Amino acid sequence: MPVNAVGREVPSEINGVRFKPFAGDMKTPPEGRRAGSLIRMTPRGRNKVVKSLKEVIKNVGLEDGMTVSFHHHLRNGDFVVNMVMKTIEKMGFKNIRLAPTALFPIHEPLVPMLKNGTIRRIEGSMNGPLGKATSEGYMKETAILRSHSGRVRAIESGEIHVDVAFIAAPTADAYGNLNGVDGPSACGPLAYAMVDAYHADHTVAITDNLVPYPAHPISIFQHQIDYVVPVDKIGDPAGIMSGTLRITTSPTRLKIARYAVKVIEKVALKPGFSFQAGAGGVSLAVTKFLGDIMRKRGIKASFINGGVTKYVVDMLHEGLVDVVFDGQAFDLDAVRSLKEDPNHIETPLAMYGNPYSSGGVVNMLDVGVLGATEVDIDFNVNVNTHSDGYLLHGIGGHQEVAAGAALTIITVPLYRYRVPVIRERVTTVTTPGEVVDVIVTERGIAVNPKRDDILEALKGTDIPVWDIEDLMKKAYSICGRPEEPKTTDEIIAAILWRDGTLIDVVYKVKNH
């Protein structure tokens, strides 16, 4: 197998499809044109409302082997993937390619469908049980994981041809105008589904809040939606608005957050700067502490890119930032703000960080703060697998934020449950060291050697700066040298870089 630019052996073909090895960010130029979507004619008076999932699945002409897609704005509160896939299973379809943006623990009922042949493979993020089942070898073909924008690229290029997109819609009218900011299952933006709405051969909205025409605001427009299926409930609000939405109270993690903010302050903080941090406990703390410093120093940001939380929304409404770009809302404050504040802008995922476009939001980011399951001494980052080899997380926007941001900070504890996080070699490479600048731990930070400018800017601060190998040694001295994951040589998943090249593969675990 060829060795790619991060030193990983990767096959040249997966599921019968050729993939190029990862060659470095922005090193593989695109070829040709986007895939053309199917042209449909819709005469006046055609009723788009269909009473049942079974009926709509008949209408769209689903066949064995076809590809169906879903978005994950309802996250761990989503009922739609399960209800559609159960209907598909019951109708007897086999070998379906499932192309969701992401799956969550709530989608565990799909595991038997891997085993009984309803689903032949999943191309999308798998958080939890489906990743575990895949790691244990229950998926017939090889899973393909892509970043948020990598998935947009793949659909646009035809690498994923979606036959039917099922779009959970917290609000819809009978002619297919959709939004996510109203209704009992409000989730905020519908940004993940926009590429599916444009490119899928057939588009089905599923809603529990059918409103009079025209539904508004409109996130996805009627001319892209073929059918509307009203159901009792598309989701559980408690699960939709999940995520760690409290600032960490762990002294270790607060220390990490304070170091990260200090780095930002010294290296990147200036009027009009921009940043992105996620919804994890450390990220929320970084957002809050950064806000405190901005307030104190009278510095206003131009934009925050999100994943959006209350902490971000508060900064917007306080006037600490001009614009919030929102691809995903994590709490009800974010949903409300998206609905009410014109400076809170829903961003199509095509705009977020697709390298094969005329330029994403991430290209304008000054600072990106990201997490990891593991980091290695080449600054490679793993967010997909745990150190035991299990595939338990998606890529999210990790790759594009790291590649885009002028200052990419990875916040990690030195170790977790006595397993080193900083290691010689990550179990899986999600994001290559070439786009990672600073690793921040509770013991201090390590700076990518190619970023002398950062080392220079940090001179005279009280942040302990270490060689990355020293951080590794500290971790190993506490936890011992980590064991290799016990895996077979069977590839169960491919990790694609955002440009569609193969950055790594994941192997089946042994003796589970």
Next chain:
Amino acid sequence: MPVNAVGREVPSEINGVRFKPFAGDMKTPPEGRRAGSLIRMTPRGRNKVVKSLKEVIKNVGLEDGMTVSFHHHLRNGDFVVNMVMKTIEKMGFKNIRLAPTALFPIHEPLVPMLKNGTIRRIEGSMNGPLGKATSEGYMKETAILRSHSGRVRAIESGEIHVDVAFIAAPTADAYGNLNGVDGPSACGPLAYAMVDAYHADHTVAITDNLVPYPAHPISIFQHQIDYVVPVDKIGDPAGIMSGTLRITTSPTRLKIARYAVKVIEKVALKPGFSFQAGAGGVSLAVTKFLGDIMRKRGIKASFINGGVTKYVVDMLHEGLVDVVFDGQAFDLDAVRSLKEDPNHIETPLAMYGNPYSSGGVVNMLDVGVLGATEVDIDFNVNVNTHSDGYLLHGIGGHQEVAAGAALTIITVPLYRYRVPVIRERVTTVTTPGEVVDVIVTERGIAVNPKRDDILEALKGTDIPVWDIEDLMKKAYSICGRPEEPKTTDEIIAAILWRDGTLIDVVYKVKNH
């Protein structure tokens, strides 16, 4: 030549391209897939701002024979088409295919470019001088006219492949986020340009209001824009906000408006109804009188589709209508409302009335009120040529509104300047009688015989109802039988139905 469904002889090939004859609305199903747009890779840090039009034209690699496009939101105040085309001419390019949404009298400087070979043909609406020059035979190839949504369909299908889209942007940031609601040349929506932004191989924004990143609101997003060129002025506000923006004071036209409103009241007025009327003097009067009746009777509309004027905006803000769909703003009240009111929604032209989509706004219209240069006894409507054969107007949204609205009303005087408007045969068929329901004149109305329901609803009103032939006879009795236009047998322009079939052709005028 084959004869099409409205009895017109049309060629099967124009400019070396095959066209099907018009077969009736919704009678020609689409084939295949949309054209795929060119995939570009944009690394972080690439500067999109280019100092001159000459430089940007070099950058995009313009060649002889290529196609360039423009939108017409700046209407008769637009400076951009002329400045770009003059640069192209000066750089020595030849045989350019010009694919604007529409051209106006201000674009008369392009006439010499027809004659000197810079432009080989125009595919787009020509209001005034360029249409006149085309009628007189100065265009090398045959002009192609499409409706607003027909143009979207053509670009999507690849019938028009745009090499370079030049997009006038009243506001832009350096990374290509654009809007039309701010800046000295504010024009409202940028809806016409959205299909170009997605499909063109290269996209250039031209702005006189470069603002800090991120410009917002965003009508066209950065990931679709390759270059931004700042210039002194993109337009003249006086010309941008042109159009007949006063209600007619002519007693004849007021009478027409009152009859039209009476028809609407009897046939279509009900809570939640919807309508579209334009910006002409009669249309404004219809909008105003209809508002008066709605207010009096306590009836609220669900939406108005526009072309938006102050009269429409006032109804929105008074609560007489829930939503305004806006593809084009005609005055500053409309621009301001689009900026400030979330119920005033910018609609991509793909959503407006593209028959080859999953369903446009026009499919939901209860009432459409439209004008005409001529109407004939088969209810066919001409909006393109005058009775002397000159091609002086574009199609606009006439076809899709007529085809979509449940009640399509054409408001016309019986005659103009002693030339009958109601005639045996229109000079050019723009819109076929099959989608036209009522002709309203100052002498009374004629109802399409297939609409018995309308005749029934109008019983007992004081509106004079005539056979269409009687209206023609009245016109002929006053003006005399109209002369045939003096034309040669050379085809200078093709009029396409919104589905891309040939509904009619326009001939070169004689002895000009």
